[in-house]
Amino acid sequence: xNVADPSWMHVDPLFPLGEFSHYVVERLPKHxxxxxxxxxxxxxxxxPNIYTIHKIAFYTSFEVRIRSMGDLGIYLVSCLRxxxxxxxxxxxxxxxxxxxxxxxVVPRDTYCSYATHNSEEAMRTFTGHESEIGFIRQHxxxxxxxxxxxxxxxxxxxxxxxxxxxxxxxxxxDCIKKLIDENKNVHQAxxxxxxxxxxxxxxxxxxxxxxxxxAPSGVHLANIIILDIGIGSADxxxxxxxxxxxxxxxxxxxxxxxxxxxxxxxxxxxxQEYEETKGANRKELDLLMEIYKYMRxxxxxxxxxxxxxxxxQDTNVKFGTGGFPxxxxxxxxxxxxxxxxxxxxxxxxxxxE
Numbered sequence: 001x002n003v004a005d006p007s008w009m010h011v012d013p014l015f016p017l018g019e020f021s022h023y024v025v026e027r028l029p030k031h032x033x034x035x036x037x038x039x040x041x042x043x044x045x046x047x048p049n050i051y052t053i054h055k056i057a058f059y060t061s062f063e064v065r066i067r068s069m070g071d072l073g074i075y076l077v078s079c080l081r082x083x084x085x086x087x088x089x090x091x092x093x094x095x096x097x098x099x100x101x102x103x104x105v106v107p108r109d110t111y112c113s114y115a116t117h118n119s120e121e122a123m124r125t126f127t128g129h130e131s132e133i134g135f136i137r138q139h140x141x142x143x144x145x146x147x148x149x150x151x152x153x154x155x156x157x158x159x160x161x162x163x164x165x166x167x168x169x170x171x172x173x174d175c176i177k178k179l180i181d182e183n184k185n186v187h188q189a190x191x192x193x194x195x196x197x198x199x200x201x202x203x204x205x206x207x208x209x210x211x212x213x214x215a216p217s218g219v220h221l222a223n224i225i226i227l228d229i230g231i232g233s234a235d236x237x238x239x240x241x242x243x244x245x246x247x248x249x250x251x252x253x254x255x256x257x258x259x260x261x262x263x264x265x266x267x268x269x270x271x272q273e274y275e276e277t278k279g280a281n282r283k284e285l286d287l288l289m290e291i292y293k294y295m296r297x298x299x300x301x302x303x304x305x306x307x308x309x310x311x312x313q314d315t316n317v318k319f320g321t322g323g324f325p326x327x328x329x330x331x332x333x334x335x336x337x338x339x340x341x342x343x344x345x346x347x348x349x350x351x352x353e
Contacts, residue, residue: 011060014122016068020046021122024071028078029128032198037082043075044091053095057102063117065103066250070113070124072096077109077215078126081201086208093208104251108206108213111220112250115139126202134189139218142182146223149175153230154256157263169266169287172227176294183301218302219329220245222253228333229260231291232267233340237332267340271347279351285344292341299334 015021023046031039056068076092086093096107105112109124118124118136125132152168203215214220225242228234234242239261246254264272266288273281 011056011064013061013064013067014119016056016060016064017048017052017071020048020075021068021071024074025122025124028075029125032078032081033127033129040078040082041084043078044088047091047095050095050098053098057099062103062250065099066105066110066112066117067119067124069096069099069103069105069107070109070118072099073107073109073113074124074126077202077206080206104247104254105249106213106247108208109216110248111139111216112248114216116143116250127198129194129198131189131191131194132198135186135195138182138186138189139221141185142179142218142221143223145178145182146175146221146227150223150226150230150256153227153266154259156266157230157260157269165281165284166287169284169291172231173287173291173294176227176291176298180294180298180301183298214248220248222249222257226253226256226260228295228336229257230263230265231288231295231340232265232343233292233295233337234265235336235339238336267343271344274347275351285347289341289344292337292344296334296337299330299337303330303334 012018012021015025017024020043023043028040028043030036053068056065072092072095076089076096079089079092080086093107100107103112114124115136118140123133123136125136149172152171155163156165156168203217205212205214207213225234225245228238229242242257246257249257270281270284270288274285
């Protein structure tokens, strides 16, 4: 490595680990689908050297570092599935541990690499199957659907002047309705039999050196977490669960979550205003109730997806891809929204409308 030569700094943002990245994108999915375990093992010979890992860790953008971690993480899980003992995978895990502190996420493939920063031009998949590609794209569209809602939510929490609260709340509501549609579209994009066959092996937690690391999951969709906290449909238990997930989220997402947690929720803010003004902002609270209604519908759709893709395929599976017992997890979130709705109804009753 000649640091005087500027060419050493060049890293292909789509294939940051060079030949190894090409292998992960172009050949590894086929080997996984066909159970070609010997071919999976041969990928070890394409691993970049430690100088390349250091260059990426300290001289490239966040997106390139995350994409590199995704390549290494996908390959690590593929090797574990192929029966390669962990002691032979220490170079892979060591590279992940070098990159992990520079991105702020755990040392494996995460939602950041698998969905948020997964490129259409060189999509990272475990299998290359059209169902998996559909799964990734639907998650990306869900994120896109919620982005305007999060922007308006943070503005509503931080300002009282110069905003049309009704317009912002309507945008949040409509974004959640779009999210529901995107989740329903998963039924057309993902085959249930494929899901349980391959997702069980790739998308469930793995144990590395005595530590359990969760897989890429819809539970790690940060915009949903921000929305739940910001609208007031998150209790103490929800916040504890969020703390468990923080190391799987990228730093900008953690910053937004902490900002949302530090400010009064829209429920708290609007109920206080409602009581102080004797009902002057009833329109805003009515819109907030609509938001809660669609959040419940979103949870019901999510329950339906879990039933179709996990419970009906294998009744022995009790935990979702995020590592939580899905029956309990999803029901808790429905009940939290119902309790938020009840808080607003109590405010209506106290004012006596």
